[in-house]
Amino acid sequence: xxxxxxxxxxxxxxxxxxxxxxxxxxxxxxxxxxxxxxxxxxxxxxxxxxxxxxxxxxxxxxxxxxxxxxxxxxxxxxxxxxxxxxxxxxxxxx
Numbered sequence: 001x002x003x004x005x006x007x008x009x010x011x012x013x014x015x016x017x018x019x020x021x022x023x024x025x026x027x028x029x030x031x032x033x034x035x036x037x038x039x040x041x042x043x044x045x046x047x048x049x050x051x052x053x054x055x056x057x058x059x060x061x062x063x064x065x066x067x068x069x070x071x072x073x074x075x076x077x078x079x080x081x082x083x084x085x086x087x088x089x090x091x092x093x094x
Contacts, residue, residue, distance in 0.1 A: 017066045039072045039088035
């Protein structure tokens with residue numbers, strides 16, 4: 001398995017949140033999955049990792065806020081007319 005890295009400044013205000021994210025097993029699974037695919041929806045991630053959707057939503061929100069994961073410009077509409085966002089890793093040195 002290829003090692004992945006994230007380069008951060010010690011002055012980065014997001015450092016505490018980022019350290020919490022990387023200390024979380026679920027977040028690490030999501031990051032690892034997103035590193036293998038270009039982008040995925042919350043449902044795709046939930047299905048692939050066999051984790052509850054609300055757990056994925058919670059962890060993705062923290063990762064988007066810390067700019068580890070970004071919302072893609074791509075999206076699609078569900079059968080019920082809901083906009084489904086796609087997520088991918090940000091262009092950080094991961």
